Amino acid sequence: DEFRVYAREMVEKEIEKHAADGLGKVDYALASGGARVVKHSEPFITKSGSGDVFSWLTNRNAVSNNADKILTPSFGEPGQCFPLKGDSGFVQIRLRTAIIPEAVTLEHVAKSVAYDRSSAPKNGRISGWLHKEKGTDLAADSEKMFLLTEFIYDLDKSNAQTFDVLQSAGSNVVDTIRFDFTSNHGQPHTCIYRLRVHGREPNSLVMQS
Amino acid sequence: DEFRVYAREMVEKEIEKHAADGLGKVDYALASGGARVVKHSEPFITKSGSGDVFSWLTNRNAVSNNADKILTPSFGEPGQCFPLKGDSGFVQIRLRTAIIPEAVTLEHVAKSVAYDRSSAPKNGRISGWLHKEKGTDLAADSEKMFLLTEFIYDLDKSNAQTFDVLQSAGSNVVDTIRFDFTSNHGQPHTCIYRLRVHGREPNSLVMQS
Amino acid sequence: DEFRVYAREMVEKEIEKHAADGLGKVDYALASGGARVVKHSEPFITKSGSGDVFSWLTNRNAVSNNADKILTPSFGEPGQCFPLKGDSGFVQIRLRTAIIPEAVTLEHVAKSVAYDRSSAPKNGRISGWLHKEKGTDLAADSEKMFLLTEFIYDLDKSNAQTFDVLQSAGSNVVDTIRFDFTSNHGQPHTCIYRLRVHGREPNSLVMQS
Ligand SMILES: [K+]
Ligand SMILES: [K+]
Ligand SMILES: [K+]
Numbered sequence: 007d008e009f010r011v012y013a014r015e016m017v018e019k020e021i022e023k024h025a026a027d028g029l030g031k032v033d034y035a036l037a038s039g040g041a042r043v044v045k046h047s048e049p050f051i052t053k054s055g056s057g058d059v060f061s062w063l064t065n066r067n068a069v070s071n072n073a074d075k076i077l078t079p080s081f082g083e084p085g086q087c088f089p090l091k092g093d094s095g096f097v098q099i100r101l102r103t104a105i106i107p108e109a110v111t112l113e114h115v116a117k118s119v120a121y122d123r124s125s126a127p128k129n130g131r132i133s134g135w136l137h138k139e140k141g142t143d144l145a146a147d148s149e150k151m152f153l154l155t156e157f158i159y160d161l162d163k164s165n166a167q168t169f170d171v172l173q174s175a176g177s178n179v180v181d182t183i184r185f186d187f188t189s190n191h192g193q194p195h196t197c198i199y200r201l202r203v204h205g206r207e208p209n210s211l212v213m214q215s
Numbered sequence: 216d217e218f219r220v221y222a223r224e225m226v227e228k229e230i231e232k233h234a235a236d237g238l239g240k241v242d243y244a245l246a247s248g249g250a251r252v253v254k255h256s257e258p259f260i261t262k263s264g265s266g267d268v269f270s271w272l273t274n275r276n277a278v279s280n281n282a283d284k285i286l287t288p289s290f291g292e293p294g295q296c297f298p299l300k301g302d303s304g305f306v307q308i309r310l311r312t313a314i315i316p317e318a319v320t321l322e323h324v325a326k327s328v329a330y331d332r333s334s335a336p337k338n339g340r341i342s343g344w345l346h347k348e349k350g351t352d353l354a355a356d357s358e359k360m361f362l363l364t365e366f367i368y369d370l371d372k373s374n375a376q377t378f379d380v381l382q383s384a385g386s387n388v389v390d391t392i393r394f395d396f397t398s399n400h401g402q403p404h405t406c407i408y409r410l411r412v413h414g415r416e417p418n419s420l421v422m423q424s
Numbered sequence: 425d426e427f428r429v430y431a432r433e434m435v436e437k438e439i440e441k442h443a444a445d446g447l448g449k450v451d452y453a454l455a456s457g458g459a460r461v462v463k464h465s466e467p468f469i470t471k472s473g474s475g476d477v478f479s480w481l482t483n484r485n486a487v488s489n490n491a492d493k494i495l496t497p498s499f500g501e502p503g504q505c506f507p508l509k510g511d512s513g514f515v516q517i518r519l520r521t522a523i524i525p526e527a528v529t530l531e532h533v534a535k536s537v538a539y540d541r542s543s544a545p546k547n548g549r550i551s552g553w554l555h556k557e558k559g560t561d562l563a564a565d566s567e568k569m570f571l572l573t574e575f576i577y578d579l580d581k582s583n584a585q586t587f588d589v590l591q592s593a594g595s596n597v598v599d600t601i602r603f604d605f606t607s608n609h610g611q612p613h614t615c616i617y618r619l620r621v622h623g624r625e626p627n628s629l630v631m632q633s
Contacts, residue, residue: 218427219430222431222434223434226438230442232536233442234500235536236500239536241537241539243539245502248501248503248539249503288500
């Protein structure tokens with residue numbers, strides 16, 4: 007009886023976590039929450055999964071219409087990613103709001119349903135900074151960039167891998183994240199399924215000061 | 216061994232329920248099943264989650280294009296809701312077909328992934344009636360309206376909360392539901408993630424009589 | 425303690441399988457993976473679930489825009505299917521790539537959330553062949569068609585039913601699948617929610633020879 011109660015409660019909790027975006031952690035890089043991709047390296051142009059030529063329409067900031075796939079759940083579907091040229095590149099994301107970042111999750115398609123996972127990023131680093139809307143340009147921004155963490159995406163681990171932000175990053179507030187990958191698992195292009203950014207919102211009193 | 220069999224069967228059943236729209240209950244207010252929003256109070260106009268200004272295009276009945284979010288699964292994503300102005304308002308839904316209503320489920324985003332849940336409805340009531348296509352207007356309709364249930368949406372309970380229809384509603388057949396909320400959990404606007412209406416279809420012989 | 429470890433590992437594995445498209449099997453007929461419907465029998469024209477008249481626009485091969493619903497997850501939603509006229513008909517699918525087929529999965533909406541399941545296919549057969557891009561026409565193609573399996577979709581079993589490919593199909597490579605249904609469970613039209621095709625890619629050295 008004790009075991010049955012334990013088993014039932016554990017199952018309910020695990021399914022609840024699964025239903026809550028898989029991790030049950032707030033994601034400040036979610037498109038439906040207001041985050042967006044503001045810059046990225048050259049996209050890999052291909053025929054889309056649905057058989058049409060990808061419409062590589064870009065907005066005035068030269069951001070591909072497909073870039074937001076990175077900020078959207080994949081629901082276990084291979085192909086629901088944003089492909090970039092080469093085995094190195096980057097994506098820059100404006101978060102929903104300014105936060106003190108605590109961790110970043112990189113997700114690729116699950117092994118059991120993947121055709122091939124050699125397009126997954128392997129080594130890389132994640133940086134962050136606070137973007138000032140006016141009186142600055144992107145070059146100026148990048149001067150204030152600091153390292154959040156370096157990572158290795160391991161194909162033998164769970165498909166959603168969470169990397170904690172380094173102690174050295176302190177309690178700095180950021181609203182922009184840059185994801186650089188410097189190698190991948192073997193393909194001439196790299197597919198990014200999803201990036202999530204976890205953390206906490208600074209106290210509003212602190213914000214007003 | 217007995218315990219293992221118990222645990223395995225329980226897990227399979229719980230995952231099956233989760234896969235079956237979370238509740239495993241037929242929903243007569245589902246958009247993909249043919250239900251639609253026919254009327255609502257003033258929408259809250261905002262920038263959308265994906266960074267564009269919401270296209271508050273409305274059809275000839277002045278129903279917002281975003282209203283059907285209420286009749287669509289949210290899949291654990293914050294932002295997949297229909298925002299209305301103020302802390303009180305209403306939504307009116309034409310069901311897929313006429314039913315004897317038994318319960319209504321109100322769903323908000325799960326606590327573990329929410330940025331803020333103070334836009335959730337708090338107190339309200341749900342009414343229903345049978346719409347006559349011809350020879351009536353909406354005013355006339357509302358005269359035949361009867362109360363299905365009153366509710367309090369409690370932020371400390373599960374994010375999908377089911378409210379049983381009152382005995383006093385009897386076995387009345389309805390094809391239209393009105394959801395009124397009279398307070399929310401603190402925001403100047405109110406977000407509705409999803410409404411489901413459960414019940415049974417009246418016997419077809421009865422219908423033809 | 426031993427039981428707790430068993431229960432926890434079993435739950436994690438089952439949820440992982442659920443998250444991996446429900447079955448944890450690679451699907452070569454997935455739209456986001458590059459598969460597409462190339463031909464089908466006459467569609468059932470109806471009002472759509474969302475209340476608009478279906479836009480039965482067809483591409484130059486007379487394939488309905490709604491046909492790809494068959495190659496897309498339904499996420500437990502009734503109505504996310506492709507409806508065909510009558511109680512018999514067919515759908516022809518070009519796979520993502522050429523494979524040695526091992527099994528086919530036919531999925532209908534789950535019993536617990538369905539309004540009515542009498543539009544489900546009942547008896548049928550699945551055939552396959554290797555399409556040659558040039559110098560052939562569809563008639564020629566069909567001459568090389570061979571039987572993969574016959575099936576009965578049983579409403580009393582799980583909603584996703586997997587049928588193994590017959591031994592007689594050998595290790596033939598196919599890139600095109602034809603799904604014929606010869607009866608359904610009672611409706612004047614037949615709804616197909618999803619078809620998946622499982623198998624293995626032939627060794628690339630073999631491919632080049
Ligand atoms: K994605
Ligand atoms: K929704
Ligand atoms: K589908």
